[in-house]
Amino acid sequence: MTASTVKHFFFSEYFADGARTTLGILLPVLLFFQLGELQMGFPVSIGALCASITDVPGPVAHKRNGILACIVIVFAVAAATGYAQVNMFLMGAAILLFSFFFSMLTVFSMRAAIVGTAALLIMVLVMGLHPANIWLFSGLLAAGGAWYLCLSMLFLRVLPYRPAQHALGECIHEVARTLRLKAAFYNPATDLDEGYQKIVAQQIVVSEKQDAVRELLVKSNLMMKSTSVQGRVLLLTFADVVDLYEQIMAIQYDYATMREELGHTGTLETIGRMIRYVADELTEIGWAIQSNTRYRPRRQLQTDLEQVEHYIHELSDRTPEVHILVLQKVFLNLQDLVQRLFSIQNYFKAETGEKTKADTMIEKEDELEFSRFVTHNEYDPKKLKNNFTFQSAIFRHSLRVALVCLSGYILTQLFNLGHHSYWILLTIIVILKPAFSLTKQRNYERLVGTIAGAVIGVFILHFVKDTTAHFILMTICMVGTFSFQRINYIICVIFMTPFILIAFSFMGSGDLTIARERIVDTVIGSAFAFAASYLVFPNWESEKLSQFMRAMLQANINYLQKVAETLAGLKVGTTAYKLARKDVYVNSANLSAAFQRMVSEPKKKQRNGEQIHRFLVLNHILSSNIASVASFLQSRDRQVYPQALSQPVHNSIAILHEGMQQLSPETDTPAQPLQEITETVAAADTPFENEALLRDQLHFMQKLSQDIHKTTLEITNQ
Numbered sequence: 132m133t134a135s136t137v138k139h140f141f142f143s144e145y146f147a148d149g150a151r152t153t154l155g156i157l158l159p160v161l162l163f164f165q166l167g168e169l170q171m172g173f174p175v176s177i178g179a180l181c182a183s184i185t186d187v188p189g190p191v192a193h194k195r196n197g198i199l200a201c202i203v204i205v206f207a208v209a210a211a212t213g214y215a216q217v218n219m220f221l222m223g224a225a226i227l228l229f230s231f232f233f234s235m236l237t238v239f240s241m242r243a244a245i246v247g248t249a250a251l252l253i254m255v256l257v258m259g260l261h262p263a264n265i266w267l268f269s270g271l272l273a274a275g276g277a278w279y280l281c282l283s284m285l286f287l288r289v290l291p292y293r294p295a296q297h298a299l300g301e302c303i304h305e306v307a308r309t310l311r312l313k314a315a316f317y318n319p320a321t322d323l324d325e326g327y328q329k330i331v332a333q334q335i336v337v338s339e340k341q342d343a344v345r346e347l348l349v350k351s352n353l354m355m356k357s358t359s360v361q362g363r364v365l366l367l368t369f370a371d372v373v374d375l376y377e378q379i380m381a382i383q384y385d386y387a388t389m390r391e392e393l394g395h396t397g398t399l400e401t402i403g404r405m406i407r408y409v410a411d412e413l414t415e416i417g418w419a420i421q422s423n424t425r426y427r428p429r430r431q432l433q434t435d436l437e438q439v440e441h442y443i444h445e446l447s448d449r450t451p452e453v454h455i456l457v458l459q460k461v462f463l464n465l466q467d468l469v470q471r472l473f474s475i476q477n478y479f480k481a482e483t484g485e486k487t488k489a490d491t492m493i494e495k496e497d498e499l500e501f502s503r504f505v506t507h508n509e510y511d512p513k514k515l516k517n518n519f520t521f522q523s524a525i526f527r528h529s530l531r532v533a534l535v536c537l538s539g540y541i542l543t544q545l546f547n548l549g550h551h552s553y554w555i556l557l558t559i560i561v562i563l564k565p566a567f568s569l570t571k572q573r574n575y576e577r578l579v580g581t582i583a584g585a586v587i588g589v590f591i592l593h594f595v596k597d598t599t600a601h602f603i604l605m606t607i608c609m610v611g612t613f614s615f616q617r618i619n620y621i622i623c624v625i626f627m628t629p630f631i632l633i634a635f636s637f638m639g640s641g642d643l644t645i646a647r648e649r650i651v652d653t654v655i656g657s658a659f660a661f662a663a664s665y666l667v668f669p670n671w672e673s674e675k676l677s678q679f680m681r682a683m684l685q686a687n688i689n690y691l692q693k694v695a696e697t698l699a700g701l702k703v704g705t706t707a708y709k710l711a712r713k714d715v716y717v718n719s720a721n722l723s724a725a726f727q728r729m730v731s732e733p734k735k736k737q738r739n740g741e742q743i744h745r746f747l748v749l750n751h752i753l754s755s756n757i758a759s760v761a762s763f764l765q766s767r768d769r770q771v772y773p774q775a776l777s778q779p780v781h782n783s784i785a786i787l788h789e790g791m792q793q794l795s796p797e798t799d800t801p802a803q804p805l806q807e808i809t810e811t812v813a814a815a816d817t818p819f820e821n822e823a824l825l826r827d828q829l830h831f832m833q834k835l836s837q838d839i840h841k842t843t844l845e846i847t848n849q
Contacts, residue, residue, distance in 0.1 A: 139418070139421070142418075142422040143297060144293075144301070145615070146614045149610045149612070150610055150614075152609075153606060153609040153613060155182075155183060155279045156176045159175035159176045160176050174262070174271035174275065175271050175274055177256060178271065178273060178278075181252060181253055181275075181276060182202060182279035182280060183613070184201075184245055185198055185200075185242065187242060188297075188343055190347065191284075198276065198279065198280045198283065199280065202280070203273075204249070205249060208253055209253050209268060209272050210265055211229075214265065222258070222540070223537055223540055223541070226533075231529045233250045234529035237528075238514045238518045239515075252557070252560070255556045256553070259554075292365065293423070295348055295365050296421060299344050299420050299421075300422075301340055301343075301417075301421070302337070302340035303420065305336050306375065306376045306379070307411075307414045307417065308333065308410075310379055310410035311406075311410045312326065314403040314410065316386045317386075317400065317402045319394040319399065323387060324748070327752075328744070334720045334723060338720035344369050348366055364478045367478055368416075368475055371475050371478075373709075377716075378464075378467060378762070380754070380758060381761075381762060383755035383759060393450075393454055398443065398446060398458060402461055405439050408430055409465075412429060415427070415428070415429055416472075416476070432472065436469055443455070443458045524670050524675075527668035527670060535659055536556055536560065539655075539659055542555065542655070543556075548648075549648045550648070551649070554652035555656040555659070558653050558660065559660050562577055562656065562657060565670055566672065567669060567733075567736075568731035570664040571664070574657045574661050577620075577657060578654065579621055579624075580621045580623070580628065581650060581653045583625050584626065585628050587625070587628070588633065589632070589646050591604055591629055598637075601637070605629075605630055605633040608626045608629045608630035611623070611626030628646075631645075632645055671736045672732060673732070673736055675725065676722075676725055677846075677847075680794055682721065683715075683718045684750075684791045685791060686719075687715060687754055687757065687787060690715050690758075691783055693711050693761065694780055695780045695781060697761070697769075698772040699771060715757075716754075726743055726744065746842045746846065753835045756835065757832065759828065760825065776829060779830050780833075786839075786840050790843040793840075793847045
């Protein structure tokens with residue numbers, strides 16, 4: 132772990148959220164302790180904890196509504212659970228009903244799913260705590276939730292731009308990492324296939340980070356209607372970062388040939404080093420945004436770029452012209468990357484007053500149709516109704532959670548497993564996920580984290596006797612728990628276990644007894660969850676991959692359709708291209724994530740792993756080439772291009788469409804016809820600059836489409 136990584140963490144939103152959550156939970160307990168009513172402080176803190184679970188990144192209105200919904204639901208579930216406890220059969224029915232219903236909330240959104248998790252958490256805690264006055268207890272829970280809501284809204288009022296700065300900084304760091312992965316292709320020693328695998332996997336991360344920023348910037352009235360330079364800088368920086376990322380993904384060459392022909396010259400290493408310089412500068416911008424500090428360039432990129440140009444010029448005397456043309460194309464792409472970086476740098480000059488660009492920024496802001504790039508969640512009850520079928524993975528998962536929680540409860544009633552046997556249910560709820568691979572991963576992290584954390588906790592309680600030191604260490608563990616809960620679950624659990632053991636020690640419970648119960652209950656709950664994910668309505672990724680593959684092909688067809696329309700002389704706006712490109716990246720990330728989940732499943736459940744990986748890589752190369760062609764066509768005046776150029780695109784569309792039929796012949800979707808040209812557009816009667824290169828690239832795209840179709844046939848015929 133480097134110093135920059137540590138610095139990055141302490142200025143991240145994760146640490147800020149962890150500190151805020153710790154403050155929200157600790158203050159009520161400390162306040163009621165001073166008032167001599169410690170027992171009343173615990174439910175208030177638990178209510179704050181439940182509210183904090185739903186306080187995930189997003190627009191202020193979504194945060195507020197999510198926490199309010201959590202407060203109401205937690206109050207109702209706590210009261211209902213308290214009354215259901217009078218009878219074992221009634222409690223079993225409540226567990227079955229609540230576990231199923233609140234797991235079904237996943238159909239609406241991730242925030243709704245988290246509210247459901249908070250409801251199940253309070254159900255289990257009420258079962259374990261047995262409050263004497265259930266209405267008072269439920270009211271204190273609601274009060275704790277309201278207290279946390281006020282705290283969260285206060286932070287957002289005082290620091291309105293911090294969540295967006297954190298999210299944008301994280302996004303820029305991941306784009307810079309993508310750039311470094313691209314730089315590795317110019318290193319003859321790296322494996323190309325492994326490089327493509329890393330790039331495709333990185334798409335998942337970048338897609339998630341971009342969606343998080345869009346949620347904060349585009350859905351937030353504060354950002355979209357902001358009159359401050361800071362708000363517009365964030366908005367426009369994100370727009371340029373997205374463009375930069377899309378340009379990075381559009382850069383695609385025959386790296387194997389380049390290595391073979393130019394590997395001995397040292398040129399590729401020089402280019403790779405230049406790309407890393409750009410990535411380093413991008414990282415500095417991300418860090419400046421995230422830490423809310425002034426951005427200072429580390430390198431003179433223009434000078435570095437001139438050195439690369441000089442190197443290529445010197446090489447031209449002793450290298451075949453065809454290879455020099457490729458290097459010149461690479462250099463032009465480097466120039467574009469650097470220019471985009473300079474554009475982002477200019478926004479920060481505007482922010483610091485070195486150069487005022489307010490008029491330009493407002494003009495550009497009006498041109499950007501941000502809202503079309505955001506996914507809008509609809510809380511329509513029909514969604515719930517439509518998912519009441521065994522064809523729905525969420526329905527099967529909800530039924531699985533309900534049955535396993537009921538089984539866990541029956542076990543605790545049949546056997547004396549200690550005073551804290553409700554931890555078994557808690558473990559099941561936390562570990563059991565819709566996909567087998569996610570349950571498997573969470574199972575491992577929970578077990579290892581609990582055992583390691585228990586050892587640390589017992590060590591602290593045995594060797595550190597000072598109660599003040601205990602409180603300080605517990606606070607540190609709380610911050611660690613809530614800081615890592617969204618980024619590294621195993622570290623989160625390692626911090627969580629000592630925090631729980633120290634907290635119980637303040638209430639007079641023995642450290643070894645609690646630690647032993649914690650480990651035993653975690654093992655039992657983990658065993659239940661893992662067995663259920665394999666045996667109870669299992670959800671295997673191999674059964675759904677064809678849907679993701681079909682969506683991937685459809686996205687590339689739509690992208691090719693825009694190119695075909697441009698070649699036919701139709702007017703295709705920049706936004707239309709960007710929307711098609713975003714659809715490609717999202718579907719590529721979805722397919723890659725599903726593939727990664729499949730390879731974590733049992734071997735006998737995996738199918739066509741090698742072919743699907745090849746399908747992923749080929750589609751990635753195809754979409755990169757489409758982006759490159761689209762960029763070239765957009766840079767030229769509108770015209771009708773020769774049939775020799777448009778035919779390969781139409782062929783590619785037809786080939787990919789045939790692949791879609793192979794994947795799902797019963798749901799055939801006809802290819803969309805080209806729009807009619809409603810105005811006179813000049814035809815390209817004479818050859819134009821780079822026509823031969825464009826023709827070669829279009830034919831290469833057709834060959835890629837044929838390779839994709841061939842791979843699709845291999846998958847469907849097995």
